[in-house]
Amino acid sequence: MLVINNLKASIDGKNILKGISLEIKPGEIHAIMGPNGSGKSTLAAVLAGREFVKVTEGTVTYFGKNLLEMAPEDRAKEGIFLGFQYPIEIPGVSMVNFMKTAVNEHRKFKGLEPLTASDFLKMMRDKKELVEIDSKLANRSVNEGFSGGEKKKNEIFQMAMLEPKLAILDETDSGLDIDALRIVANGVNKLKRPDNSFIVITHYQRLLDYIVPDIVHVLYDGRIVKTAGKELAFELEEKGYDWIKKEIENTVS
Amino acid sequence: MEKDQDKIISDVTTTEYKYGFYSDIEMDRIPKGLSEEVVRLISAKKNEPEWLLEFRLKSYHHWLTMKMPTWPNLKIAPINYQDIIFYAAPKERKNTGNIDDIDPELKKTFDKLGIPLQEQKHLAGVAVDAVIDSVSIKTTFKETLAEMGIIFCSFSDAVKEYPDLVKRYMGSVVPYTDNFFATLNSAVFSDGSFCYIPKGVRCPMELSTYFRINSANTGQFERTLLIADEEAYVSYLEGCTAPSRDENQLHAAIVEIVAEKNAEVKYSTVQNWYPGDKDGKGGVYNFVTKRGMCKGENSKISWTQIETGSAITWKYPSCILRGDNSTGEFYSVAVTNNHQQADTGTKMIHIGKNTKSTIVSKGISAGRGQNSYRGLVKVLKNATNARNYSQCDSLLLGDKCGAHTFPYLEVDNSTAIVEHEATTSKIGEDQIFYCNQRGISTEDAIGLIVNGYAREVINKLPMEFAVEAQKLLQISLEGSVG
Ligand SMILES: Nc1ncnc2c1ncn2[C@@H]1O[C@H](COP(=O)(O)OP(=O)(O)OP(=O)(O)O)[C@@H](O)[C@H]1O
Ligand SMILES: [Mg+2]
Numbered sequence: 001m002l003v004i005n006n007l008k009a010s011i012d013g014k015n016i017l018k019g020i021s022l023e024i025k026p027g028e029i030h031a032i033m034g035p036n037g038s039g040k041s042t043l044a045a046v047l048a049g050r051e052f053v054k055v056t057e058g059t060v061t062y063f064g065k066n067l068l069e070m071a072p073e074d075r076a077k078e079g080i081f082l083g084f085q086y087p088i089e090i091p092g093v094s095m096v097n098f099m100k101t102a103v104n105e106h107r108k109f110k111g112l113e114p115l116t117a118s119d120f121l122k123m124m125r126d127k128k129e130l131v132e133i134d135s136k137l138a139n140r141s142v143n144e145g146f147s148g149g150e151k152k153k154n155e156i157f158q159m160a161m162l163e164p165k166l167a168i169l170d171e172t173d174s175g176l177d178i179d180a181l182r183i184v185a186n187g188v189n190k191l192k193r194p195d196n197s198f199i200v201i202t203h204y205q206r207l208l209d210y211i212v213p214d215i216v217h218v219l220y221d222g223r224i225v226k227t228a229g230k231e232l233a234f235e236l237e238e239k240g241y242d243w244i245k246k247e248i249e250n251t252v253s
Numbered sequence: 254m255e256k257d258q259d260k261i262i263s264d265v266t267t268t269e270y271k272y273g274f275y276s277d278i279e280m281d282r283i284p285k286g287l288s289e290e291v292v293r294l295i296s297a298k299k300n301e302p303e304w305l306l307e308f309r310l311k312s313y314h315h316w317l318t319m320k321m322p323t324w325p326n327l328k329i330a331p332i333n334y335q336d337i338i339f340y341a342a343p344k345e346r347k348n349t350g351n352i353d354d355i356d357p358e359l360k361k362t363f364d365k366l367g368i369p370l371q372e373q374k375h376l377a378g379v380a381v382d383a384v385i386d387s388v389s390i391k392t393t394f395k396e397t398l399a400e401m402g403i404i405f406c407s408f409s410d411a412v413k414e415y416p417d418l419v420k421r422y423m424g425s426v427v428p429y430t431d432n433f434f435a436t437l438n439s440a441v442f443s444d445g446s447f448c449y450i451p452k453g454v455r456c457p458m459e460l461s462t463y464f465r466i467n468s469a470n471t472g473q474f475e476r477t478l479l480i481a482d483e484e485a486y487v488s489y490l491e492g493c494t495a496p497s498r499d500e501n502q503l504h505a506a507i508v509e510i511v512a513e514k515n516a517e518v519k520y521s522t523v524q525n526w527y528p529g530d531k532d533g534k535g536g537v538y539n540f541v542t543k544r545g546m547c548k549g550e551n552s553k554i555s556w557t558q559i560e561t562g563s564a565i566t567w568k569y570p571s572c573i574l575r576g577d578n579s580t581g582e583f584y585s586v587a588v589t590n591n592h593q594q595a596d597t598g599t600k601m602i603h604i605g606k607n608t609k610s611t612i613v614s615k616g617i618s619a620g621r622g623q624n625s626y627r628g629l630v631k632v633l634k635n636a637t638n639a640r641n642y643s644q645c646d647s648l649l650l651g652d653k654c655g656a657h658t659f660p661y662l663e664v665d666n667s668t669a670i671v672e673h674e675a676t677t678s679k680i681g682e683d684q685i686f687y688c689n690q691r692g693i694s695t696e697d698a699i700g701l702i703v704n705g706y707a708r709e710v711i712n713k714l715p716m717e718f719a720v721e722a723q724k725l726l727q728i729s730l731e732g733s734v735g
């Protein structure tokens with residue numbers, strides 16, 4: 001569904017992504033790991049369509065279409081969901097109103113009628129249970145005053161509401177306690193279907209105990225320097241990134 | 254990042270004004286310009302009694318001694334009063350109360366604006382007085398209201414049918430000497446609405462006046478007088494639109510409200526005069542004096558305004574809290590986009606004991622819009638235990654617009670408690686992107702955020718109009734994304 005080929009991107013003239021190639025097939029879960037500042041969130045930003053990241057080279061194809069030409073809201077409606085590393089607060093806009101607008105925009109795109117208020121509220125209730133989110137959160141303004149963990153759970157809730165084809169979860173596990181981690185992981189697993197895929201960005205192997213990836217990539221200095229099965233995550237957990245750095249330095253020199 | 258901001262700004266500043274059409278109605282216009290003869294002519298056209306002509310002349314001569322004030326934070330091109338038509342009325346048509354007497358072209362105009370001139374069952378909750386240019390053309394539900402003793406009619410009719418009430422209250426809240434534009438209005442006012450709610454009556458429907466400027470080069474000078482007698486209640490709403498024109502048009506109105514003992518008046522405005530084009534050409538000058546007098550004890554006057562139109566808005570709906578335990582409220586959302594300017598706010602004058610006032614002002618600036626809040630809270634010597642709470646928020650879209658706050662406090666009684674809070678926020682690029690990422694377009698995202706921001710004020714509007722106001726806010730800020 002997603003093919004990234006030799007993607008290079010910069011922010012304010014600084015090269016951040018230096019040639020990334022990656023293919024994701026329907027039903028796959030890819031984990032992306034890598035040290036701070038290596039470019040994981042930047043990659044997610046390019047896929048979601050943030051304008052401040054300039055693509056300088058390479059292509060991204062999503063279901064056969066040139067993703068880079070699409071407006072961010074169209075990418076969303078085509079099924080790309082980004083779980084933000086730092087979810088944004090929108091004071092004054094209630095979660096209910098926000099989600100109703102989003103869900104109905106998705107429906108309009110698919111040629112469906114907007115949901116009635118009662119159908120929508122029922123959907124909210126079902127999905128809230130699915131991801132075990134506190135009902136009170138849904139009555140507040142979008143992310144306003146939510147704790148770090150609540151914000152992350154709220155991302156999963158929104159994902160459940162929008163049922164994306166490709167969900168990119170950027171460190172959704174950071175800052176979660178053990179229970180919340182399990183809830184988030186369960187949310188993902190319940191939403192998993194043979195035709196939708198996930199990119200899970202994380203620093204910790206423990207998330208991958210719950211969400212078992214098909215493939216693990218290591219992003220280092222804007223490049224994917226290692227791709228392997230889920231056992232790679234254990235190796236990283238144990239040894240850190242130094243050994244990879246050394247490997248690269250050896251191959252370069 | 255710059256680019257993104259620019260895009261958002263250009264998206265929201267390329268708006269089309271929906272009500273900019275002009276109706277070809279046969280009009281009776283007097284020649285341009287202002288003089289004693291013109292004042293006499295207006296009065297004669299309206300068959301007015303001598304006392305009213307005298308009031309007009311007195312006002313006109315006083316006006317000649319006045320200068321336009323320069324204190325507002327506004328840039329106003331000089332106004333040539335000899336270039337304005339001071340009276341224009343659809344020909345041969347009077348407000349007879351009969352729908353069949355209305356020019357079909359006029360009916361079409363109000364249909365287009367979504368204003369019901371027919372007393373439709375599903376709109377039974379709203380009575381409308383429709384004013385086009387200088388005259389009122391139709392007042393609905395007059396008979397239904399009359400059964401309860403409620404008077405709701407055009408100002409001109411009130412002069413003829415209820416001269417005592419008009420004489421007693423007109424100018425009692427806004428004297429003819431009050432200010433430059435109020436004095437001008439007192440000299441040349443054309444029509445407007447009159448409303449009297451008798452003792453102990455709760456008006457069962459929303460009363461509303463719909464103002465439409467249609468003719469070119471015409472000033473609109475309407476006058477509204479609202480009286481709630483003891484224990485009475487009324488909720489009143491005004492709406493306004495005008496055709497798009499390249500030249501500026503002057504609108505200088507007066508609204509006077511009197512609330513007697515235990516009476517309550519809610520006055521809501523949805524102002525959508527033509528704002529000018531995106532380069533700042535044309536648009537209505539909206540220079541209005543609105544003031545309410547809480548005359549009796551326990552009375553309450555509450556102003557709610559949604560100001561989205563006009564090239565320049567200059568108005569301060571105010572409350573004089575004379576009765577003990579009386580309450581004044583002001584809830585405002587003012588939008589300035591493109592080159593629009595607004596200097597608006599309120600005055601709360603505490604005279605009686607235990608008087609309370611609340612001010613909630615929400616400014617929204619986009620494009621090159623300039624938005625100023627100007628508010629006076631005055632507590633007089635005998636006003637023991639006066640309370641005021643003021644909250645002034647500004648929301649900025651982009652960095653070419655401006656928001657300014659000018660709070661004035663004059664407190665002469667040490668028992669007063671006066672609180673003031675102010676915030677300024679920006680719609681962040683991150684917030685817009687977060688919405689985009691959920692499938693919400695930039696326009697809709699701004700609509701969501703702005704309506705969220707203004708909700709506290711919108712909630713004060715009568716239900717029927719809250720939805721309308723919400724749409725209007727979004728329309729006035731959004732443009733074609735492209
Ligand atoms: N908006 C921005 N402006 C300037 N530089 C940025 C911006 N966003 C990211 N960068 C830079 O790009 C590089 C990659 O950042 P990115 O956020 O993609 O890292 P990451 O792999 O997600 O790190 P972490 O694990 O800490 O989340 C960093 O050097 C960062 O400072
Ligand atoms: Mg990151």
